[in-house]
Amino acid sequence: NMQLGSKLYVYKGEWGLPTIDFECMRVLCLLRFTRCPVDIETNSNPLRSGAGKLPYLQIGNDKFIGYKEIKRVLDLEGYPVDAKLSTKQKHLSATYANWVFTQLHAYYHYFLYGEPNNYETTTRGLYAKRTPFPFNFYYPSTYQREACDVVQVLGGFDINDKLEKHESDYLVTTAKKCVNLLSRKLGRKVWFFGDHFSELDAIVYSYLAIISKITLPNNPLQNHIKGCQNLLNFISRITRDIFRNECYSSIKLTKSSGHPDSTLTPSERKFMETELNTKIAAGIGAALAMGAFAAWRGIYTQLTRASSDYDGIDYEDDELEEEVL
DSSP, rough: OOOOOOOOOOOOTTTTOSSSHHHHHHHHHHHHHHOOOOOOEOOOOGSSSSSSSSSSEETEEEEEEHHHHHHHHHHHHTOOTTSSSSSHHHHHHHHHHHHHHHHHHHHHIIIIIHHHHHIIIIHHHHHTTSOOOOOOGGHHHHHHHHHHHHHHTOOOOOSSGGGOOOOHHHHHHHHEEEEEHHHHHHHTTSSSBBOOHHHHHHHHHHHHHHHOOOOOOTTTTHHHHTTTTHHHHHHHIIIIIIITTTTTTHHHHTTTTGGGGGOHHHHHHHHHSOOHHHHHHHHHHHHHHHHHHHHHHHHHHHHHHHTTTOHHHHHTGGGHHHHHH
16 A cells, blocks of 8 residues: 555646646546545646656655656555556557557647746746745746657747748647547547546546636637537546645636746746846856756766656657557
């Protein structure tokens, strides 16, 4: 059984959801679907994870970082998400989950972190608000850099190019087709495989709940999801029934969304208003602190290893993708 006092560290939620982040959300689904007795900590410092981002699971002195590693631990501890599925359904669950990943991951990364206006008005502030000062001024850009890699591989363009060169139409079309297929597959069922939850349910909820709720200036998939009533019911049922104690909404953020500074605390706003030389000094301080942190982290080779396989992408079923299509 899971050790008493085990704790999962995730980003705090928004828009009535348990977290703002896809990776955190799908780990939360694994825990809550299987009723694994782990405490959830939302006042979390991503820099303590060893990979520089959340989620991570702490069991005693051991840290397990990122979705793949945490899922492996839950499987070993007796909380496998696909436990009630037949052998064929388990195979299909993993295959469909990977297929959904290839269809929606580039859309999610581009429109949350890569699209400049979305990032500046909304996403940067969401992550900055959940990261300790002064790292919050620099840390959210790590998500932007990751998005650049994801979009280049799965979307075929560079988000550092001028906006008119961003070929996002392909991402939108692919994502809409995926949502249509998911809506047809779900039909009137409670879960994608009927009476029992699966990894597929976790990944679909994690993408669609965030994409359908986040308040971005440009998010073409949002209305498309809202046009699929069964998927909306699926999202609201899981949010209401599974995460009723974890959901969070910041009234202040909702009222003033669209203003990049609306998520700053008074001390951070004061910092922004100070003279340039103070900002430069704080920037150097933050850089030195990050350098020290990185050097300290380098001592722990197992954490470095964990960081390198954090990408969350599991390609082992890629050859099965054709079956789904």
